[in-house]
Amino acid sequence: MNLDDELRSALRRDNPSPDFARRVVAQAKFSAKPKKSMPRMMWAAAIAAILAVGFTAPYEYRQMKAERAASDAVLALRITAEKLNMTREKVLRIEN
């Protein structure tokens, strides 16, 4: 007995049930459409958008922080001016 031949014979291909292919196709139609690969132009556009956001975001963040600091400074100056006016009025009252 030749073991190689016996193994080839024992492990030879066998077919699934006759309606197997039809069942697979029916299942495929309902469960999953083949995914179309994204065109290269779309990949390029997506990468460009990510890079643009990546480069402009820090600049916009710095600008937003500067605007907030400027408005805080204006508010601080207004408060200081009010305090100075109140002090000036008190000094004038004491002098009179």
Next chain:
Amino acid sequence: MLTQGIAAAVPQIMTDDPDRFEELVREHQAMVFSMACRYLRNRALAEEIAQDVFLQLYRKLATLESPEHVLHWLRWVTAHRLIDHSRQEKRRPQSPLEEAPEPAAADPTNNADPLLSDMLRDLVAALPENARVVMILRYQEDLDPMDIARALDMPVATVKSHLQRSLALLRDKLRDKLARTKGVGL
């Protein structure tokens, strides 16, 4: 001839034509199903796994470039799917009914001794996962060690060692089994 037909069919399958996809399934169903069936010794489960493999193929078709690529992909996915399945099964307790091997379908064209073939299928199905897949690709698909190594991403030396060890093991176990059933050695 058939390969040429499929070669022409592959780009059209990518355009969602279910008839073309059915042709592709018919072309490869015996290979995928038989790998699963020899590995698992369970026809119903083998059909289930083969169906999953083909559904995965359907979703993946647009990325496969040629009929050879499809064939290689199917072998690779089926082999790894089977290994993963048996590793998961090891962690799950099984009922005796699930463990019972499926009887092989009668094949009038096969002249081999059905008892011996059945014993060999049992012995192959009892091998460790990687060795089992290597033996199935060698004797069912008639691949040489180099092709098996490529199909499984495995070093050729490992494939050869699996083949040698499995054959030695099968020879010993078969000799014991035959001695017990017939009272004669190999």
